[in-house]
Amino acid sequence: MILAIDVGGTHADGVLLFENQGNCRLQVGRKEKKAVGKNGLRYTVTELLKELLENIDFENSDSQLKRVVISTTLPTNLLAQKTVKNVGLMLIPGPGAAPERSFYGDENIVLEGFIDHRGKEVKKLSQQQVVNAAEKFKASEIKNIAIAGKFSCRNPRQEQQARDWLQCSSKFNFDSIIPGHLSAPVLNFPRRAATSCCSAAIAAEQRHFSEEVEKIVRERAGEMTEIKFLKSDGGTMSKEQLKREPVKAVNSGPAASIMGIRASMSDDYSSRTFVTLDIGGTTTDIGLFVEGEPVFEKKGIEVNNMSTSIKGLFSRSVPLGGDSCIKIKKGEIKIGPERTGPPAALGGDSLTPIDALVFLYQKKESPFISEAESKMNIQIGENAFEMKDWDIERSRKALQRAAENLAPAVLARAGDEFVLVESAVRDSEDKAALLIIDKFTAGISRRINDILKELAEKPVYTVKELLKDVKIEPELILGMGGPARDFLPLVAEKINLEYQLVPHAEVANAIGAGCTRPTRKINVRVDTRRGEYVIPELGENGKLEGNISENWPERKAKEVLREVYPRKNPEIEITRKESFPTVSGFRTTGNITEITAQVKPDIIGKIVDSGADGNA
Template sequence: MAYVIGIDTGGTYTDTVLLKTEKRGPEAIVKRAKALTTHDCLEEGIKNSLKALNLNSSEADGAERIVLSTTLATNAIVERKLCSTGLIIVGDAPRGQLAADYTEQVPGKMNIKGRVLVNVSREATLKALERIAPHVEALAVSGGASVRNPAQEKQVREIIRESSSLPVICGHEMASSLGYLERTNTAVVNAGLLPIIDRFMAAVKKSLKAMGIQAPIFVVKGDGSIATEEFIREKPVETALSGPAASMIGTISLTGLENITVSDMGGTTTDIGIVRNRRVELSEKGADIGGWSLRIKSARLRTIGLGGDSAVIKRGENIKIGPERVLPVCRGGEAGLTPTDILHCTGEFTRWDRELSLDAAGREAAAAGMETAEYVGLLEEAVAGKIYREIIEPCSRTGLPVCAIGAPAEAWYGKVKDKYEFDLKIPRYYEVANAVGAAAAGICQVSEAVVRKGEEGRGYLVHTEEGRYFFADIKEAVEKGISVSKERAEGLVRKQKLEPDRIEAEYTEAYMEDGRLRHRKTEWVITEESKEAVYENTEDDFDKFVEIRIKVRAIGKSFV
């Protein structure tokens, strides 16, 4: 029997599930377990949750892979606990605050078309490295027009690798769109995570080995797909916000629905995202985390400061709920009641010490001149009302059913459903949906290219993640962009020792018509019979052409 182990480190709990690979949906779940998340040492909570899963020898031996959804990257970015990072800028620096601890500039410059204007100086690069290397644990390299031509970033990177053992990442490796400051800071933050993810993965592997589990490790990325441990060691920033993405994948798996709004209620917050056609809806601008705008592929989320551990405070006639998080009284907290305590008082959820919650509610009720049951009912109604106003009402406007998951989901959303009319789905195993999502997610690698007019109105330039190419004919330019992107996306999947199951491609043509910018998208699946779609140039007028953006997805096996 073959199994997958899914692990999710949430704000309060670390969840684990054991799934059978030949099953789908809730029927795939064999075992599930929870343990408290250990924030100062996430691998300890992972180990405790795995122990609680109580795997027998055949289950441990039969595990084909372990998939982690971890808050490690997000926490490190938010708490500014990145390792010391250096940034080497090629040419002019981006405007705005930089995330690096140490910065050096070296000569080099390209125009917006990707043509070299000033060459990179090897001597200047070595001197910059000599000044910066003693102070940092990792390096980033970034240049202004690297998405149009990555040659100078690559050149500086190779000089660094020849002369230093420091890990180094380039801006063009992190994003293929313009946005110099954001791309630079994404590379810097990624560099700052490299030693952190390295130590974390080593600790997790050590714990797994001690438990007799030797399966390969995958990690969930912020877009809901997964990648191998080796890939994540190179691009750990892509795991930021992996928890909400995993929750959406898990909800797809558990419900079988293709179009849904997912509301994941955790300890501190509720994360709300949308799934359309079984695919997580992504943010076009990346993600804002810890004050940094990062160009990463991540779920488009709306986050509400309401969770099971939110502070519930009555002041006069007003009841304030969140966004502050406190330790629930039932777990030894002393700052006041939480939604978790309210459920302990009503008897609907009693994992911890119910008497502590009842005693605290009694004291607060007496201070308010009320009976305990009346006071608890008042708080209960306030929490349910906030859930409806801030979560359910906005979700209902999408026209999609609301799927509620997370440990408090059934109790709280059930209460709201009793008072208000809306389309609610609470899947079986809702309390471990994130871990299910981790186990069920599949590999997906994306590569992009853009075709724009050449310099001085001559021909077309194809800008890819590998380099730039010139063609006189637009059809040849588009075909080159598709073939390079396809080869790169497939290569990224094969690098993880897997084969692509499906290749999806699209191009979006931007052109001017009647003084307005218009867009036209073409999508298809690349097969052996039809390796590339034929580009139909419907706008023969060169002056109307603006650009064509190409995207190719190489999709590995998915288990949803």
């Protein structure tokens, strides 16, 4: 069995999957959804585990819980809502381009050390400068430190020195200190600085989250169960790696949704181009498949308009969710980016898009275009929501207050975008609800169009290859998430695409996490001048026997990875290859090559049942 949990800003979803080893198929045994409320994360995840594992006999060999996989949108949501600040960035740029291009911290200080492009220390780092910078950050009440050197991927010595000096000093007690070479071990100084800042911003939260999750799993499932956390590229990592490289969990929630679609879609979609939409309570995540394969960010994903070195599946988060806070400013509707709590109908203090939706539904009136409703065979009304759980009067009052503050010209636009029965637009709260739903779905639709324009202007990679001369023209939208059943048809209508809900749409993220293939990576560093190689993960230091071929480091990395990976014949990819000569006395004396090989992220099997939500 595999247990998977996806923790979002609003809900935590869990599934229990049963594997059929013979044909690489999985079946959803149990599924649960819990609101992440005032009782906190520990209570929510504990309740999920309790219900998913209830009455399971772990002594039975057929009921062994082999693995727990966790994905979370928490870091993505924190960054998307711009609530994470308080990062001090120490830059070690050396000579060259202006360091201001890499000022991504809330405060930025340039240090004078320098490592050159070969990894040689040209100018030593000053301990006093580092301490002075830290004192300035402390005076500004900065809690998180990022350290980025221009060529630290070639030699991390100065980043490590700065970190060690700060950790060993009794003057400072920072929540996190992140050296850039761990977060971004490839060339590109601005991306390393941005990535380090993102990593420092979320490190403390991620550390607490992983420790809580491990404690809960151990209490419920024992010490032998493997615990993995999803990465942005659709692979997995251990708790120890998450602590070292917390930024790799950014976009793990969107990655889970994309892997969920891979696991759920039928072979009919294997050559189609489509948009994926995961509508949550806090954000909506948009992805893209081209000819049946997910688009991949080869250089690094974009976070808050910053280019990073975090390799991942292509996804863009827009801060619009079903629970997004709605305010009226200068007579206009403003949705998000923050979520202040549940919808008013569930006791929250703020009006949300969900309030607008349930208010219209309880009157058995829908904003859906009648022709589209007939053509797409939508289920509307009590089937969409358990109406008994909602205090519709609270939604009505919240909508009424909003309508009173809307400009008359804005209120008069209600209904323009929809073909409605005559009685639908009757009261001001009806009009406010329609305007909210229209603005919400229009915001998502515009973001989809912006993404398609963005991709039309740059090279596009899938997980398999660089796409050459491919015109990206999506045929449909595949949707998931709790509110997707109700908002998806309107989004699709606005951009003139067909749509389909994926099976088990309400827990598809958790399914994606559970279906993900466990990954492992190996780094090999070869120095031909010294005649030695190092594999840090295994603590292995070896001697080279005579001259080696140019591709020996790559072959060695793959060979070792096959030996340590538990499954036979893993699909291995090279994710990093750096090579540069060593020079002495004006002549080349050898070569240093660094290789990173990892088991390629993918799914371990397809879901065999279609679920009740769709037939993707």
